[in-house]
Amino acid sequence: MIDYQIFKNIAKHVSLSTNEVQHFASLLFVRDVQKKELILKQEQICRSIYFVEEGSLRGFNLNDDGKECTLMFAVRDWWITDMNCFINQKAAILSIEALEASKIIELTFDALEGLYKSNPKFERLFRILFQNAYSREQVRALHNISLKTEKRYYKFADKYPAIMKKVTQKQIASYLGVTPEFLSTIKKSKHS
Amino acid sequence: MIDYQIFKNIAKHVSLSTNEVQHFASLLFVRDVQKKELILKQEQICRSIYFVEEGSLRGFNLNDDGKECTLMFAVRDWWITDMNCFINQKAAILSIEALEASKIIELTFDALEGLYKSNPKFERLFRILFQNAYSREQVRALHNISLKTEKRYYKFADKYPAIMKKVTQKQIASYLGVTPEFLSTIKKSKHS
DNA sequence: CGTCTATTTGAATGTACTCAAAAGCGGTGG
DNA sequence: CCACCGCTTTTGAGTACATTCAAATAGACG
Numbered sequence: 001m002i003d004y005q006i007f008k009n010i011a012k013h014v015s016l017s018t019n020e021v022q023h024f025a026s027l028l029f030v031r032d033v034q035k036k037e038l039i040l041k042q043e044q045i046c047r048s049i050y051f052v053e054e055g056s057l058r059g060f061n062l063n064d065d066g067k068e069c070t071l072m073f074a075v076r077d078w079w080i081t082d083m084n085c086f087i088n089q090k091a092a093i094l095s096i097e098a099l100e101a102s103k104i105i106e107l108t109f110d111a112l113e114g115l116y117k118s119n120p121k122f123e124r125l126f127r128i129l130f131q132n133a134y135s136r137e138q139v140r141a142l143h144n145i146s147l148k149t150e151k152r153y154y155k156f157a158d159k160y161p162a163i164m165k166k167v168t169q170k171q172i173a174s175y176l177g178v179t180p181e182f183l184s185t186i187k188k189s190k191h192s
Numbered sequence: 193m194i195d196y197q198i199f200k201n202i203a204k205h206v207s208l209s210t211n212e213v214q215h216f217a218s219l220l221f222v223r224d225v226q227k228k229e230l231i232l233k234q235e236q237i238c239r240s241i242y243f244v245e246e247g248s249l250r251g252f253n254l255n256d257d258g259k260e261c262t263l264m265f266a267v268r269d270w271w272i273t274d275m276n277c278f279i280n281q282k283a284a285i286l287s288i289e290a291l292e293a294s295k296i297i298e299l300t301f302d303a304l305e306g307l308y309k310s311n312p313k314f315e316r317l318f319r320i321l322f323q324n325a326y327s328r329e330q331v332r333a334l335h336n337i338s339l340k341t342e343k344r345y346y347k348f349a350d351k352y353p354a355i356m357k358k359v360t361q362k363q364i365a366s367y368l369g370v371t372p373e374f375l376s377t378i379k380k381s382k383h384s
Numbered sequence: 385c386g387t388c389t390a391t392t393t394g395a396a397t398g399t400a401c402t403c404a405a406a407a408g409c410g411g412t413g414g
Numbered sequence: 415c416c417a418c419c420g421c422t423t424t425t426g427a428g429t430a431c432a433t434t435c436a437a438a439t440a441g442a443c444g
Contacts, residue, residue, distance in 0.1 A: 145369025
């Protein structure tokens, strides 16, 4: 297990001793999920943060009108959770589904709180992960309010080629907050 | 200085000894800025994170077409920076201006990196601040892509009454990513 | 091969923008 | 204290962006 991608991901930010790695590993749950399986269901308490060891996931919200909004994708080497519900341990706004057969690694809220207490390296690790996540969301918010859909689409496609390979156009449309029909017409018109 | 709001803010998340508070305080720069003064200028390296001790700030981007987009407001007891540029120590995308005469507290990147190394409590503190910031941005992203402008406006007004008192309608429009003219027509139509 | 879903296309409608002009408001100087 | 100036807000007409609904086509999968 110690040759898993998750340890390479961590090693980018902090260096752990063999013992620390072992302890961390002992807290993880590795799960193989199949395509379309839900790792987290909306309304359910969000008890864990997830790492994509292999495969791909999508976090989305289904509203009262039946409209799906994709908030995030996660491919190999990415972390994902419904952050707001995770940190407050309350009912999730998002569902998270597998886009294909995937291997995911689960770290529960309680285990993570224990890690924070037992070893400041984990405070550091997640401080870095969260600061990076916040930074990305801040840039995304700027793009959302300042750019036209067409430009946002091509920026997304440029920035995340690994995601483009895994997802349908309908899912990208729901990530951009437009209808699949409109995204279709955008792609047809000649682009920059 | 130790009765400043910033220490109450920190005490919500970690408890520091008198010595730790003193050390932290020794790293801070307190500045009085006047209305319209720029704390951070776009294109300039973003070297610090700021805390609003008193007053209010606005972070915005000015694009090539001369269009201003407000990414965030900060009132008393809030932290603000151009996160992406702060953590990479590169040219800022945002300018930050004072909306009124304000007292702000500046913590530089280098000082903060020193704090992380010297005392894990600061890793914890900023881990919590960043996770909360990320959580808020995630919710905001969902609202941006799923809700109509009208609903976003009233949600914002409900959630941040302290900000509503300080900012113009034009600035709110630029935060929502719509024109001031359009926001004006929204307010006129009868609302939910 | 047949079924289910994704994608495309088009017409009609709604949402939001641009441009222009008028009205309102706050601050400054005489 | 009033008059003027600059900026914000409002209003309206015309246009562009994006949605809804419906139907046709194309792909994916068992």
